[in-house]
Structure formats: C-alpha cells, structure tokens
Amino acid sequence: MASPARYFEDFTVGLRFASPRAIAMTAERIKSFAAEFDPQPSHVDESSARETLFGELVASGWHTAAVAMRLIVDSDLGLSGQGAGVAIESMRWLRPVHPGDALRVEGTVVEARPSRSHADRGVVKFRILVYNQRDEVVLEATHLVVLRRRESS
Amino acid sequence: MASPARYFEDFTVGLRFASPRAIAMTAERIKSFAAEFDPQPSHVDESSARETLFGELVASGWHTAAVAMRLIVDSDLGLSGQGAGVAIESMRWLRPVHPGDALRVEGTVVEARPSRSHADRGVVKFRILVYNQRDEVVLEATHLVVLRRRESS
Numbered sequence: 001m002a003s004p005a006r007y008f009e010d011f012t013v014g015l016r017f018a019s020p021r022a023i024a025m026t027a028e029r030i031k032s033f034a035a036e037f038d039p040q041p042s043h044v045d046e047s048s049a050r051e052t053l054f055g056e057l058v059a060s061g062w063h064t065a066a067v068a069m070r071l072i073v074d075s076d077l078g079l080s081g082q083g084a085g086v087a088i089e090s091m092r093w094l095r096p097v098h099p100g101d102a103l104r105v106e107g108t109v110v111e112a113r114p115s116r117s118h119a120d121r122g123v124v125k126f127r128i129l130v131y132n133q134r135d136e137v138v139l140e141a142t143h144l145v146v147l148r149r150r151e152s153s
Numbered sequence: 154m155a156s157p158a159r160y161f162e163d164f165t166v167g168l169r170f171a172s173p174r175a176i177a178m179t180a181e182r183i184k185s186f187a188a189e190f191d192p193q194p195s196h197v198d199e200s201s202a203r204e205t206l207f208g209e210l211v212a213s214g215w216h217t218a219a220v221a222m223r224l225i226v227d228s229d230l231g232l233s234g235q236g237a238g239v240a241i242e243s244m245r246w247l248r249p250v251h252p253g254d255a256l257r258v259e260g261t262v263v264e265a266r267p268s269r270s271h272a273d274r275g276v277v278k279f280r281i282l283v284y285n286q287r288d289e290v291v292l293e294a295t296h297l298v299v300l301r302r303r304e305s306s
Binding site for chain 2: 033036037038039040041042048051052053054060061062063065066067069070073079080081083084085086087088089090091092093141146148
C-alpha cells in the first residue's frame, strides 16, 4: 500500500503486469451482485437462468469487469492511487463466467503519450486479458488512464 | 418482470429509452464497492482521497458503470432476459461521481443487424448517457448485445 509514487514516465510501452492471485467467483456473490446491479434471469438465480441464452447461471459481465479492476489494482502494474481511469476503448466478454471459476489478469502497456489538455499529465493505454482456471480468455479490454508526469512534481 | 418476450426485431434503430427513477450514490456504498473491487485511495475513504488527482471521495468508475447497467435493466428498453451483452465499443467517464449524486440514464438504439455467426440471432448497438442530478453527463458508453430473432422462434 505504501509503495513509492509512480508517474506517467514509469508506465512504458511494453511493460507487462499480472495479478498475484486468482479471484474465485461464487454463486452467492454472482447472484447478490446481479440483484443490485444487473437483475436479469441469467444472473439472479439458477432456475430462471435455465430459460435464457446461457442455459445456466452466469456472472453479470459488469461483475466480471469489476473483478478485472480488482485484479489490475492488485497486480504489479502499480497503478493504485497514481491516476484516474478516463475511458475504456473496447471491452469484450468472450466466454461466460460460471460459479467456481477463478479469474486472473495479464496485461501490457500498449501506448503512452503526453496529455493534450494538461501539460502536467500523461495518458497511458493498457490492454488486459482476463483468464479463467482453464486459461481461457473470458474478457478483454483496453483501458485509458491519466497519470501525473514526473517533471511537473 | 413477466413482460412478454422481446426479440431482435423489437429493438429498432432510433428507439429511445430512459430509466424510470434515479439511483442515489451514497458514501457508504462508494466505499464498500471500492473495498471489494477498486481499492484505490480516491474511492476507499475521504481522507486518503484528499491526496489524489480528485482531491475528494469519488465513486469507482466501475461502480458507476454497474449502476448504469441497473438503470438500463430498469428502463423501458425491455432488454432484461432477452439477450446477452457481448461488448462495449467505448466507455468514457466524463465527470467524477460524488456521494449524494443521483444517476439516471438515457439511451438510443443506434444499430441493428443480423448476427454473422448465428442465423437465429441479431446484434443491437445502443448508446447511453448517464446524467447526474445537475443534468451533467458523467458517463457515456456504447453497448453491443445479442438477441434472438423472432423468425427463429
């Protein structure tokens, strides 16, 4: 938590990062997340999920996306507290996430440029892949974050 | 909840939808969501947030995105249980969300085409804007969902 501050200049293109541990998806949390944020039949309980395109209980894509953020924060990217997310360039849910799945993230910094609007900031783009315990990709996304530049501090 | 089934053909380009009520963002839920999914200083408590780019407690962007999904499900779009989200084409966090903010959504179907891979399905693209109680846009996003085609049923 008390890691040294990191700046725009520390997030260089090609930098790779990974989560140190997987996060397990439980049926209970899949259902409670959905009850609050995405109360559709495929996410709220097993019996109503049977009638859906999925045919069984699956996590809300927004639950998976939120877990992906936790995996990024926990990773060795060192993003926590250094910047602010400004956009998702794209995000695709490639496979359903089921109860019992364990998710981990791998990512790469793919672009880094000075901010056009703030001389003291830079914009970093990174791409993530979220894998389940069978090493299948369940989600891919490209994040844009704004970070302070070292020169300005 | 027991609304009649809706199909791809029901989601026509130009169709507009809106949430029936706003969802209030509380400091308690902002902090507990962040503790689980996005434990960064700007989201987890007021005092650590003071040292960040934001200078005060703000909701995780993933909390706002999850609330946006709930607003879409509650809206008159009639999406619930009819399909599956496959991708976000883009998502931008345009303004911070603070404790006490009340969020609502407005959206428009912007594209509808048959699936290339499944003859019995179609892909619908809709764009949403999430507003706070001052009618400022805090988030914009473009969603892609897959829906069953009526002809196939």
